[in-house]
Amino acid sequence: MKISAVIPARYGSTRFEGKPLADILGKPMIQYVYEGVRQSKWIDEVIVATDDQRIAEAVKSFGGKAIMTSPTHSTGTDRVAEVARKLKSEIIVNVQGDEPLIKGNVIDKAIRPLIVDDTLQMSTLMTRIKEVRDWLNPHIVKVVVDQKNLALYFSRSPIPFPRDLQISRLESNPFGTSRPLPKRVFKHIGVYVFRRKFLLHFSKMKPTPLEKLEKLEQLRALENGYPIKVNLVGYEPLSVDTPEDLQKVIAYFSPPSGLSK
Numbered sequence: 001m002k003i004s005a006v007i008p009a010r011y012g013s014t015r016f017e018g019k020p021l022a023d024i025l026g027k028p029m030i031q032y033v034y035e036g037v038r039q040s041k042w043i044d045e046v047i048v049a050t051d052d053q054r055i056a057e058a059v060k061s062f063g064g065k066a067i068m069t070s071p072t073h074s075t076g077t078d079r080v081a082e083v084a085r086k087l088k089s090e091i092i093v094n095v096q097g098d099e100p101l102i103k104g105n106v107i108d109k110a111i112r113p114l115i116v117d118d119t120l121q122m123s124t125l126m127t128r129i130k131e132v133r134d135w136l137n138p139h140i141v142k143v144v145v146d147q148k149n150l151a152l153y154f155s156r157s158p159i160p161f162p163r164d165l166q167i168s169r170l171e172s173n174p175f176g177t178s179r180p181l182p183k184r185v186f187k188h189i190g191v192y193v194f195r196r197k198f199l200l201h202f203s204k205m206k207p208t209p210l211e212k213l214e215k216l217e218q219l220r221a222l223e224n225g226y227p228i229k230v231n232l233v234g235y236e237p238l239s240v241d242t243p244e245d246l247q248k249v250i251a252y253f254s255p256p257s258g259l260s261k
Helices: 029-038 053-061 076-084 104-116 132-136 167-172 196-204 209-214 219-223 243-253
Strands: 003-009 045-050 066-068 091-095 122-128 142-145 151-155 186-195 229-232
Touching: 003 029, 003 076, 029 045, 029 053, 029 091, 029 104, 045 053, 045 076, 053 066, 076 091, 076 196, 091 104, 091 196, 104 122, 104 186, 104 229, 151 219, 186 196, 186 229, 209 219
Parallel strands: 003 045, 003 091, 045 066, 122 229
Antiparallel strands: 091 186, 122 186, 142 151, 142 186
């Protein structure tokens, strides 16, 4: 079966305009994402879906493939679906354009469930949350899964919540590390794998109540009764949402002082 990865990348952003083109040691961020996706052993082609000619030209300059899409899309999934309509691939992988640390072996763990189980329509990834401050952070999406690692719920709230936990003590010292979190506390990683037909169907569904409340698209699938397989990985994402996040990524890629990379 043919598998295509589509990276949605828009220029406009309220917190960081033009971030796909943000420079990281001489290369635009979108190039790091593209090259990371290319490392996958299962993906046959990688496409950047963008609404801006500057991004398209940058992708072409490093030998990548870019497709122009409508500037009216409200979500990255809609942008990916527009490209998917023109493809014949059976599986479409949606990789966020602000994940410069993403690697192919991580993406492959999201793809595998749809290869081994032809009844699954959608899969994604999670990693363990170790810090209390991340568990309490509403900008970090949490996921609860069942015994088969099928998603039960995604939320910005700290879930699951131990009944006997004294939240007031955590709030007074959210950076403390002396209170270990339960083992089954997971952070969602925004890599989505769809069967192409389901993606096109999903993009036409109306937003659901919980989706609109949490501002999380994946809840649309759960609210309509579609299971989502969630594989556990050791990858710790470092998404770029702000210029401050970009500095963290630059520090990650920078060699130690006095040493060459």
